[in-house]
Amino acid sequence: MGTIFPPHSLSPVLNIKPSPSRILLAPFPQPKSSSLFCSKPIVSSLRKNQTSSPKPSCTTWLSHAQQGLAALAISLALNFSPVLLSGNALASEFDVLSEGPPQDSYVVDDAGVLSRVTKSDLKRLLSDLESRKNFHINFITVRKLTSKADAFEYADQVLERWYPSVEEGNNKGIVVLVTSQKEGAVTGGPAFVQAVGETILDAAVSENLPVLATDEKYNEAIFTTAKRLVAAIDGLPDPGGPTFKDNKRESNFKTKEETEEKRGQFTLVVGGLLVIAFVVPMAQYYAYVSKK
Numbered sequence: 001m002g003t004i005f006p007p008h009s010l011s012p013v014l015n016i017k018p019s020p021s022r023i024l025l026a027p028f029p030q031p032k033s034s035s036l037f038c039s040k041p042i043v044s045s046l047r048k049n050q051t052s053s054p055k056p057s058c059t060t061w062l063s064h065a066q067q068g069l070a071a072l073a074i075s076l077a078l079n080f081s082p083v084l085l086s087g088n089a090l091a092s093e094f095d096v097l098s099e100g101p102p103q104d105s106y107v108v109d110d111a112g113v114l115s116r117v118t119k120s121d122l123k124r125l126l127s128d129l130e131s132r133k134n135f136h137i138n139f140i141t142v143r144k145l146t147s148k149a150d151a152f153e154y155a156d157q158v159l160e161r162w163y164p165s166v167e168e169g170n171n172k173g174i175v176v177l178v179t180s181q182k183e184g185a186v187t188g189g190p191a192f193v194q195a196v197g198e199t200i201l202d203a204a205v206s207e208n209l210p211v212l213a214t215d216e217k218y219n220e221a222i223f224t225t226a227k228r229l230v231a232a233i234d235g236l237p238d239p240g241g242p243t244f245k246d247n248k249r250e251s252n253f254k255t256k257e258e259t260e261e262k263r264g265q266f267t268l269v270v271g272g273l274l275v276i277a278f279v280v281p282m283a284q285y286y287a288y289v290s291k292k
Contacts, residue, residue: 111141113218137173144180151185184209200232207241
């Protein structure tokens with residue numbers, strides 16, 4: 001049987017016109033649906049004595065599953081994408097080309113191997129050279145080359161990109177040190193090459209840069225090269241540089257004479273052990289038999 005409610009207690013959602021009284025019949029119970037989709041049950045605001053909490057939707061686990069799969073996909077993409085992680089390292093040589101020559105210094109330390117003291121000493125030495133002789137030398141360090149076969153090709157590319165015309169690059173010099181390959185190169189315009197000379201250019205490339213870079217003495221490799229180039233331009237005696245002979249590491253292999261000597265000692269020891277192994281048992285046996 002229905003219940004009579006006053007007009008002001010009716011829910012505005014039902015959109016019922018006000019009337020003196022109205023009989024509301026309780027809805028017949030609906031059979032449970034066998035559908036695969038679940039929906040939140042509708043609870044009438046008129047049934048004040050019965051409270052019902054909404055049941056969780058069946059689609060909730062689907063949304064959580066989708067979020068979990070999305071997070072997993074992002075994690076896999078970050079973990080298995082070495083190109084994205086190492087993009088800056090691979091593009092460093094191109095950044096040097098695009099950024100152009102340094103304005104406030106003479107060094108582009110893209111490999112990050114030079115100390116602040118070395119950079120300061122280079123600036124003092126090279127700025128003095130430029131003010132006196134009007135020769136400008138740039139020093140570049142890169143970790144690895146991917147676009148060029150060696151440091152010489154890359155140095156020529158930097159010179160052409162930074163100073164496109166012969167007039168701009170005539171008195172300019174470029175020194176490149178590749179830390180991972182332990183090699184370097186020196187190039188420059190016609191006036192720079194003539195002032196330094198082929199002998200000093202070859203010596204710096206074959207001695208200062210590769211020898212010291214092999215021991216990871218990058219600061220010393222760069223600064224000694226700079227002093228050698230400046231001395232050549234000023235017409236001073238060559239200060240020289242390290243050689244592969246001085247840098248040669250001691251070998252762990254034995255020489256032929258040492259091997260022969262060790263072999264002779266080994267033969268004597270083995271021969272003595274064999275004599276003892278045969279003679280001593282025979283002497284003991286002879287003494288035992290003679291007693292009988």
